[in-house]
Amino acid sequence: MSSRRMRLFAFDFQGPAHLSAGLWRHPQDQGARYKDLTYWTDYARLIEEARFDGIFFADNAGYHDIFEGSPDAALADVAQIPANDPFLVVSAMASVTEHIGFGLTGSTAYEHPYALARRFATLDHLTGGRVGWNLVTSYAESAARNLGTGRQAPHDERYDMAAEHLEVCLKLWEGSWQDDAVVRDLERGVYVDPSRVHAIDHHGRYFDVPGLAMFEPSPQRTPVIFQAGGSAKGLRLAAASAEGVFVNALSEGALKRQVDTLRSLAAEAGRDPRSVKVLQLLNVVCAPTDELAREKNDSYRRLVSYTGAMARYSGWSGLDMSQFDPDVPLRHVRTNAGQTMVDLFSRMDPDKEWTPRDIAEYVGIGGTGPTIVGSPTTVADELTRWMDETGVDGFNLAHAVKYQDVADFIELVVPELQRRGTMWSEYEGSTLREKLYGPGVTRLRDDHPGCGYRHHHPHHHRADLAPTP
Numbered sequence: 005m006s007s008r009r010m011r012l013f014a015f016d017f018q019g020p021a022h023l024s025a026g027l028w029r030h031p032q033d034q035g036a037r038y039k040d041l042t043y044w045t046d047y048a049r050l051i052e053e054a055r056f057d058g059i060f061f062a063d064n065a066g067y068h069d070i071f072e073g074s075p076d077a078a079l080a081d082v083a084q085i086p087a088n089d090p091f092l093v094v095s096a097m098a099s100v101t102e103h104i105g106f107g108l109t110g111s112t113a114y115e116h117p118y119a120l121a122r123r124f125a126t127l128d129h130l131t132g133g134r135v136g137w138n139l140v141t142s143y144a145e146s147a148a149r150n151l152g153t154g155r156q157a158p159h160d161e162r163y164d165m166a167a168e169h170l171e172v173c174l175k176l177w178e179g180s181w182q183d184d185a186v187v188r189d190l191e192r193g194v195y196v197d198p199s200r201v202h203a204i205d206h207h208g209r210y211f212d213v214p215g216l217a218m219f220e221p222s223p224q225r226t227p228v229i230f231q232a233g234g235s236a237k238g239l240r241l242a243a244a245s246a247e248g249v250f251v252n253a254l255s256e257g258a259l260k261r262q263v264d265t266l267r268s269l270a271a272e273a274g275r276d277p278r279s280v281k282v283l284q285l286l287n288v289v290c291a292p293t294d295e296l297a298r299e300k301n302d303s304y305r306r307l308v309s310y311t312g313a314m315a316r317y318s319g320w321s322g323l324d325m326s327q328f329d330p331d332v333p334l335r336h337v338r339t340n341a342g343q344t345m346v347d348l349f350s351r352m353d354p355d356k357e358w359t360p361r362d363i364a365e366y367v368g369i370g371g372t373g374p375t376i377v378g379s380p381t382t383v384a385d386e387l388t389r390w391m392d393e394t395g396v397d398g399f400n401l402a403h404a405v406k407y408q409d410v411a412d413f414i415e416l417v418v419p420e421l422q423r424r425g426t427m428w429s430e431y432e433g434s435t436l437r438e439k440l441y442g443p444g445v446t447r448l449r450d451d452h453p454g455c456g457y458r459h460h461h462p463h464h465h466r467a468d469l470a471p472t473p
């Protein structure tokens with residue numbers, strides 16, 4: 005098992021700070037450079053030299069304003085606000101690299117599938133097939149207020165909408181243009197053969213898209229589909245249609261259960277369970293020795309901002325944490341909404357009573373993922389153990405100090421992982437899908453529902469589109 009190659013993505017955000025709270029005050033933090041194109045092109049080169057699989061941009065269609073019913077705490081600690089549009093930096097990062105993939109978060113609640121599909125196709129062309137879509141249903145009421153209908157649709161309905169959104173996109177990517185549609189026949193004066201471009205004729209509950217895709221098929225056609233939802237509906241959509249799933253298990257036991265659940269749900273949905281690659285959110289604090297790593301971690305912990313952590317956690321959970329005493333264990337708080345999120349923590353460590361302050365200290369570095377602290381050997385041992393014991397395929401690497409933590413990981417831990425063969429020293433294949441599935445697999449695998457929308461024969465008509473999977 006330990007010979008499996010670890011998939012590794014840098015988890016990042018188009019703003020001064022992502023998951024970690026208060027760490028922007030660290031003297032080495034480079035978050036304030038997020039508006040410089042050279043920051044992102046340097047970063048792209050750095051992670052490609054280290055042979056990462058790619059970078060993954062989280063994004064939020066709204067901002068955090070649950071804590072104290074206001075965005076003030078989020079603004080003060082740059083808790084995922086400000087946030088630039090992650091799509092726009094990718095061409096530049098791709099132009100200085102050849103291999104790294106780009107995971108981009110796109111909302112099925114606030115982006116129209118017709119426009120979103122074109123944007124992904126464009127980037128797939130410009131990057132040579134290196135983009136992936138983190139399909140999210142969005143959770144912030146602020147997004148609904150500012151760019152939606154005022155109120156969020158109910159949780160489960162957002163997933164129904166997401167399934168149809170994805171269906172429209174898949175029809176556009178896979179079913180509209182045949183591979184041989186572009187003929188560029190100079191003699192006949194025909195660039196695109198009209199008989200090989202098909203209207204998708206989609207008439208659904210949420211979307212009406214009768215016409216053609218406006219773009220040529222790109223190298224991957226469909227960007228690699230990622231998802232991160234953990235509810236029953238979320239898991240089902242992921243199992244049916246995701247190629248990569250991001251999870252934030254708090255312990256190895258919880259991670260193993262999630263991996264097993266996803267794989268068996270994928271099998272139930274008629275897919276090869278190995279088609280679902282699972283990536284765990286993780287934070288690493290490393291130094292040349294265990295002792296130095298512990299000191300570094302202590303210095304990071306001293307910078308964690310309580311209100312910055314709670315601004316985020318309140319936004320993610322939908323629960324205003326300002327109503328609780330920071331030092332009273334949450335187990336004694338009687339609220340249904342609260343109990344669900346408290347359970348996340350009490351399940352990890354049933355003997356410990358979690359206070360809001362404990363939660364802030366935990367999520368203040370790297371969010372709801374665990375943090376591994378140690379020397380290169382310690383960290384490499386831990387990462388390998390997580391892979392062996394849980395069946396996870398790799399990690400989404402968060403950070404406390406922007407840029408510097410990833411640079412330290414690359415300097416210290418990557419050589420150790422490469423020496424062990426857990427990380428590769430040379431890339432194989434160039435597209436993002438090949439990084440998940442191996443060289444040669446650039447298009448959707450046959451077990452993916454998107455394949456049902458393909459035109460297998462020339463001159464098919466739109467009535468031949470497969471029914472909804």
Ligand SMILES: Cc1cc2nc3c(=O)[nH]c(=O)nc-3n(C[C@H](O)[C@H](O)[C@H](O)COP(=O)(O)O)c2cc1C
Nearest residue numbers: 062063109140142232233234235238250251252285
């Ligand atoms: C590791 C991880 C990363 C996530 N990244 C994002 C993100 O960038 N943007 C977003 O809107 N939601 C993100 N989410 C939230 C999920 O997409 C989803 O909205 C949330 O988990 C609620 O859905 P659920 O009830 O199905 O779990 C992330 C979740 C996890 C676990």
